[in-house]
Amino acid sequence: AQTVTQSQPEMSVQEAETVTLSCTYDTSESDYYLFWYKQPPSRQMILVIRQEAYKQQNATENRFSVNFQKAAKSFSLKISDSQLGDAAMYFCAYRSHRMNYGGSQGNLIFGKGTKLSVKP
Amino acid sequence: GAGVSQSPSNKVTEKGKDVELRCDPISGHTALYWYRQSLGQGLEFLIYFQGNSAPDKSGLPSDRFSAERTGGSVSTLTIQRTQQEDSAVYLCASSLDPHQETQYFGPGTRLLVL
Numbered sequence: 001a002q003t004v005t006q007s008q009p010e011m012s013v014q015e016a017e018t019v020t021l022s023c024t025y026d027t028s029e030s031d032y033y034l035f036w037y038k039q040p041p042s043r044q045m046i047l048v049i050r051q052e053a054y055k056q057q058n059a060t061e062n063r064f065s066v067n068f069q070k071a072a073k074s075f076s077l078k079i080s081d082s083q084l085g086d087a088a089m090y091f092c093a094y095r096s097h098r099m100n101y102g103g104s105q106g107n108l109i110f111g112k113g114t115k116l117s118v119k120p
Numbered sequence: 121g122a123g124v125s126q127s128p129s130n131k132v133t134e135k136g137k138d139v140e141l142r143c144d145p146i147s148g149h150t151a152l153y154w155y156r157q158s159l160g161q162g163l164e165f166l167i168y169f170q171g172n173s174a175p176d177k178s179g180l181p182s183d184r185f186s187a188e189r190t191g192g193s194v195s196t197l198t199i200q201r202t203q204q205e206d207s208a209v210y211l212c213a214s215s216l217d218p219h220q221e222t223q224y225f226g227p228g229t230r231l232l233v234l
Contacts (some may be wrong), residue, residue, distance in 0.1 A: 033221040045225035051223075086228075093165065095221055107153055107179070108223060110163035111209060 002027045003019070004094050010051035013082045014119050020067075020075045021114050022090030031052075031097040035076045035108070040088040048090070050074065053097070079116075087118045122146070124226035125211050132232045133202055141197045141229045145214030152195050153215075154187060157229035166210075169195060171179060172216075200234045 013019035023032070027104045036048040051059045051068050058066050063080045079086055093108040125144040133139050145152050154166040164178040169189040180186075184202075189195040199206055209230050213223040 004130070035222075039223075043211075043230070045211065045213070047224070050222060074231045097221075099137060106151065106221075107165040107168055108155075108163075108213075112162045 002029075002032075002041070002096070002109050004092050004109050004111040006092055006114050008114045009056075010115045010117070012117045012119060013079070013086075015082055015084060017082055018078060018080045019082055019116065020091075021073045021090050023072050023077070023111055023115065025075065025092070025094050027073070027094065027096075029096060033095040033097060034066075034067070035095070036075075036077045037091045037092040037093060037110075038088045039091060039113075041111070045091070049077065059112050066072070083119050084118050085118060087116055089113045089115050122223055123213055124214055124227040126229050128161045128209075128229055129227065130230045130232075131232065132138070134234055135204060136201055138198065138200045139202055139231065141199075141210050141231070143197070143212030143214075145195070145212070146224055148216065148226060149214035149224075150192065150217050151215045151223075152189060153213045154195070154197050155211045155213065156181075156212055160192045163211070166197070186205065200229075202231075204233050207231055207233045 005024045005089050017091050031051045034051045038046045043104045049059050049061045049064050065078045067076045092111040129143045129168045150171045152169040157163045168176040171192050184200045193204045209228040211228045212226045215223045
């Protein structure tokens, strides 16, 4: 079974600085998707960025970028020019590409999350 | 149209009572997922619906949990004889179809069992 590990329960960053959140995963599949979701106190899970495993190029969305190391099974999130509104829980998630593989129906497998604080 | 909506936003119930949680997916989305977010277990997959097909119930923690999806749209998650360990945030997500990798989440229902 696939697992996702986020080893940093909490992180803190100064406003306008850069922070990197770590995520590692374990899978025997070669094709899959990886995501970072943001969950502010409102509880709404918001997609930050996604990466297809078959793509070597790291995904980027404005101030958010990932460092995808497929061989190392690592998927870190870098937030540049941190803003107060970035403060939230961040979850790394894995999704199999193949439906009905190992019982997967496309559900997401989440890490435990990293709580990010942004200091003014 | 609008995003995924869930109701109620918060629910407090007494141990042993039944509760119903509702999810309204994004219009046109055929795939619907329920997840549970609790302090001790993180985010766990509960159940998956695809259109009018039989659901994948592999994540349901016990037979006290059930869910249905009427007309391929609105879904209801029912917890019978609630226990304190059922206290959690229940999140619903939908995607255009099961092969679309991006799931869009609702705001969740926070359930507290006293």
